[in-house]
Amino acid sequence: MPARMSSRAPAGFCRSLPELGLLLLLVFVLLQGSVFPHGADASADTSHHGGDGCSSTHVKEINRTKKAFPVLSFEYEHIKTPFEVSIWVLFASLMKLGFHLVPRLSSIVPESCLLIVVGLLVGGLSKLIGDTELPKLDSKNFFLVLLPPIILDAGYFLPIRPFMENLGTILMFAVVGTLWNAFFIGSLLFAVCQIPAAGLTHLGLLSCLLFGSIISAVDPVAVLAVFEEIHINELLHILVFGESLLNDAVTVVLYHLFEEFSVFGPVTVLDGFLGVISFLVVALGGVLVGAIYGIVAAFTSRFTSHMRVIEPLFVFVYSYIAYLSAELFHLSGIMALIACGAVMRPYVEANISHKSHTTIKYFLKMWSSVSETLIFILLGVATVGGPHNWNWIFVTATVFLCLVARVMGVVGLTFIINKFRIVKLTTKDQFIVAYGGLRGAIAFSLGFLLEHEDEDMKHIFLTAIITVIFFTVFVQGMTIKPLVELLAVKKKQEAKRSINEEIHIQFLDHLLTGIEDICGHYGHHHWKDKLNRFNRKYVKKCLIAGERSKEPQLIAFYHKLEFKQAIQLVESGAGGKLSSALPSTVSIQNIQPKKPPPAPETRERVLPQLPKAREEEIRKILRSNLQRTRQRLRSYNRHTLVADPFEDGFSDLLKKQKMFELEKKIKEMNNYLSVPAATSDSPTLRRARLASDPQSYNVKPDADGVPTIQVELASPQSPDSVNIVNIVDEVKRDREKDEDMGLTMKPPSAPSKQGAEEDAKDQQKLMRCLSDPGPSADEGEDDPFLP
Amino acid sequence: MGSSSSSLSHIPDGQQLMGETGFSAAHLLRLHERFELLDKDSRGHLRPEDFEEIRELTENPVGGRIIGAFFPPEKETLDFPSFVRILAHFRPTGKNRSRDRTQPEPANSRTGKLKFAFKLYDQDRDGKISRDELLQVLRAMLGLQVTEEQLQSIAERAIQEADLNSDGAISFDEFKKSLEKVDIEHKMSIRFLK
Numbered sequence: 015m016p017a018r019m020s021s022r023a024p025a026g027f028c029r030s031l032p033e034l035g036l037l038l039l040l041v042f043v044l045l046q047g048s049v050f051p052h053g054a055d056a057s058a059d060t061s062h063h064g065g066d067g068c069s070s071t072h073v074k075e076i077n078r079t080k081k082a083f084p085v086l087s088f089e090y091e092h093i094k095t096p097f098e099v100s101i102w103v104l105f106a107s108l109m110k111l112g113f114h115l116v117p118r119l120s121s122i123v124p125e126s127c128l129l130i131v132v133g134l135l136v137g138g139l140s141k142l143i144g145d146t147e148l149p150k151l152d153s154k155n156f157f158l159v160l161l162p163p164i165i166l167d168a169g170y171f172l173p174i175r176p177f178m179e180n181l182g183t184i185l186m187f188a189v190v191g192t193l194w195n196a197f198f199i200g201s202l203l204f205a206v207c208q209i210p211a212a213g214l215t216h217l218g219l220l221s222c223l224l225f226g227s228i229i230s231a232v233d234p235v236a237v238l239a240v241f242e243e244i245h246i247n248e249l250l251h252i253l254v255f256g257e258s259l260l261n262d263a264v265t266v267v268l269y270h271l272f273e274e275f276s277v278f279g280p281v282t283v284l285d286g287f288l289g290v291i292s293f294l295v296v297a298l299g300g301v302l303v304g305a306i307y308g309i310v311a312a313f314t315s316r317f318t319s320h321m322r323v324i325e326p327l328f329v330f331v332y333s334y335i336a337y338l339s340a341e342l343f344h345l346s347g348i349m350a351l352i353a354c355g356a357v358m359r360p361y362v363e364a365n366i367s368h369k370s371h372t373t374i375k376y377f378l379k380m381w382s383s384v385s386e387t388l389i390f391i392l393l394g395v396a397t398v399g400g401p402h403n404w405n406w407i408f409v410t411a412t413v414f415l416c417l418v419a420r421v422m423g424v425v426g427l428t429f430i431i432n433k434f435r436i437v438k439l440t441t442k443d444q445f446i447v448a449y450g451g452l453r454g455a456i457a458f459s460l461g462f463l464l465e466h467e468d469e470d471m472k473h474i475f476l477t478a479i480i481t482v483i484f485f486t487v488f489v490q491g492m493t494i495k496p497l498v499e500l501l502a503v504k505k506k507q508e509a510k511r512s513i514n515e516e517i518h519i520q521f522l523d524h525l526l527t528g529i530e531d532i533c534g535h536y537g538h539h540h541w542k543d544k545l546n547r548f549n550r551k552y553v554k555k556c557l558i559a560g561e562r563s564k565e566p567q568l569i570a571f572y573h574k575l576e577f578k579q580a581i582q583l584v585e586s587g588a589g590g591k592l593s594s595a596l597p598s599t600v601s602i603q604n605i606q607p608k609k610p611p612p613a614p615e616t617r618e619r620v621l622p623q624l625p626k627a628r629e630e631e632i633r634k635i636l637r638s639n640l641q642r643t644r645q646r647l648r649s650y651n652r653h654t655l656v657a658d659p660f661e662d663g664f665s666d667l668l669k670k671q672k673m674f675e676l677e678k679k680i681k682e683m684n685n686y687l688s689v690p691a692a693t694s695d696s697p698t699l700r701r702a703r704l705a706s707d708p709q710s711y712n713v714k715p716d717a718d719g720v721p722t723i724q725v726e727l728a729s730p731q732s733p734d735s736v737n738i739v740n741i742v743d744e745v746k747r748d749r750e751k752d753e754d755m756g757l758t759m760k761p762p763s764a765p766s767k768q769g770a771e772e773d774a775k776d777q778q779k780l781m782r783c784l785s786d787p788g789p790s791a792d793e794g795e796d797d798p799f800l801p
Numbered sequence: 802m803g804s805s806s807s808s809l810s811h812i813p814d815g816q817q818l819m820g821e822t823g824f825s826a827a828h829l830l831r832l833h834e835r836f837e838l839l840d841k842d843s844r845g846h847l848r849p850e851d852f853e854e855i856r857e858l859t860e861n862p863v864g865g866r867i868i869g870a871f872f873p874p875e876k877e878t879l880d881f882p883s884f885v886r887i888l889a890h891f892r893p894t895g896k897n898r899s900r901d902r903t904q905p906e907p908a909n910s911r912t913g914k915l916k917f918a919f920k921l922y923d924q925d926r927d928g929k930i931s932r933d934e935l936l937q938v939l940r941a942m943l944g945l946q947v948t949e950e951q952l953q954s955i956a957e958r959a960i961q962e963a964d965l966n967s968d969g970a971i972s973f974d975e976f977k978k979s980l981e982k983v984d985i986e987h988k989m990s991i992r993f994l995k
Contacts, residue, residue, distance in 0.1 A: 436990045518980055521863065522989060525921065527861060528863060532839075532858065
């Protein structure tokens, strides 16, 4: 098998030539500009041709027979829409790549700004070329296609605990804060409009209030984009982010309310009352719809053990349908999506396979990334293209009032909220919350949706909205990072939880519940305890398949830790031998306890050679850990998927281990590598739940002359069997002192050593389970999107 | 809420308790009401049986330990000041920067709270959480859902992680250090109703 160049090479090449990358991008931009006029021409041609045809079919027939058969024809209309969409997506992704090739740029300017600038450039270029066929940030596309992935990504990875703990605060900011913003801005703008010099007297109060409601909502897309790069502490992050998600309900209600009323005349008290009711319905209805779909999805995932490949599909489709169902009834789609993701996650994660889990994670991050990029670029394009009506007074008043309203709102609300909070919000916190109130594309799309006879007014609004968005994203987005540094705001702590923390936190939960009971005070802990009990007793039994429904959280956490530790030990061990020295003297599998090794540092334990029985033990432990371990996703960060490095590091580890073994082998014998088939009915294999997916795995050779190993796992007839190149098989055969013809393709049937057979199976399963395909199997996978 | 008489005269040493624990008069009154509610026979003091009447507490895995914290080994009865002093640990931590160094650490500071939690682990009060004590806690929390070996391994691992001076047990400082990333002020506070 010839050595295959790993895909790392081109990346390295480009990294050393950022100019080349930029040149490439420029070419693409030009291609953009040139494609569209071409498209226009081609479409003109074909339409022209078609138009002619009807009236003169007779002539056409004669014409057609006379023409030679076209060897190569150009028909753009046929593929126009998907082609353009793909080009845009590709373009957006290349932009994202491009920013990180230029090293200092992405640390100064947040990505969202850069993307808007790119959009402006593209828009400008297209205008120069004279094309008007640019895709608009169409509200329908935006709300139905571009927004859901971002929200689902946010909702699925929402850190539930801090969210629930601060729910009161978040709701206050989201509901009361947005209402305050809307009314304040709307009414003051109306006052401004009364100034005759502005020439805006035709804007009525309701129109201004409508505008206020559009512009008042903090935008989740923009907040996510900016806040992810500044790594502030969890509390502030969840406050601003939670607010941006939950204010959707308020925005929806206010928007529809004012839209109705600006058409239908004066508002009565009854209407106001109905508005309040409507708000409750929209918010709670959205959550309910989402929760229902979430439970159905969780229930479905219980039965997917035989059809692992489509598990991620259920998650995505159920969530999307939840969103659409909520939008159907004019309920809050965003809240439905969040509720769906958050409700289904604990149960789905307990049911699905490791690989589906990874797939869901990667797909969500990928889609939301692309969506976000596209949104910002299209925002830039729409700015250049859209009809504008610049009115100095209106625009400056809007920007000014937005800032003032936000600051006043946050300060005022914090004053009230702090009376009820245990951990008060400091002035620094308030500043960050106020400063983080970014507006984004949702406001723009809502403005776009406005249907009004007065086109002029719509344009004024749109211009103002765009200006505010630009201001918040550029000015606030760029300066928030230095400000965070300047004010020394607490940063996000590296989330490496120890087992101690886990134990003690659970203990404290119980303690506090007890104390609350003694005081007769039905507080936070009491209800949480009741909910947990209910969850454990009834819900988990329904929604989680098999014995995992009874696994307590502490145990799952512990398995994960042990697993990580085992990886570390394998890594520190030399020559492929798994060193023992597990920190736990007693394994989880009822194996005889051994004497605890006295080493103080758990990390640096290089032990001498081990007896085979011990190795076997260790492999059994690892195997069982793999079956039971589920990573708990702590990362809600778009750019780094990996919360802990061990998760993806295992594939590197395996590579290294295999390289050691292989080098050893190469010294001894000659190099036939082939694929032994494994027997399909070993009981250990049957127990593996991680079997079915096909996967290919590449190993980059460390030195020349060492042939690469290509591992191919085909998914054969039975979902439990596997084909794999197995180095351990070689080693086993070595030990058996078989006089070798190299490794040949013979099934290891009825092996002489039962233990070695187990090894083989274990190794297979290890590699199968743990090597994540991911976008690419190399180290590059681990690099976060940010420097 | 009942008739809340706004005078502290019903409560013996009311003012002193307020100063000591930092509770406001309203808090103390409320706690006194609760105390009297629990004290079914109106004896003026509580006994362990009174606590066991609280149903949720018996279901709580660490309920027994909590009751034990209120009743140290020598004492069979609990009077109101002791009741309040223990509950003072759970008052939200205020920002009292200008605290006199000579005064003892207030019960509701971070250290005070942690000390209380530590005492719950350390049943034999030797100042250290031994492996057995940790095992007991784990057994109580996880109960029948796990095997003995799993408990052993978790306990072993926990001790190895936290035990910095390798004496096989967790001292108070090690305990404090292992929880340094956790927001104790928030986790161990109750909002006493006004």
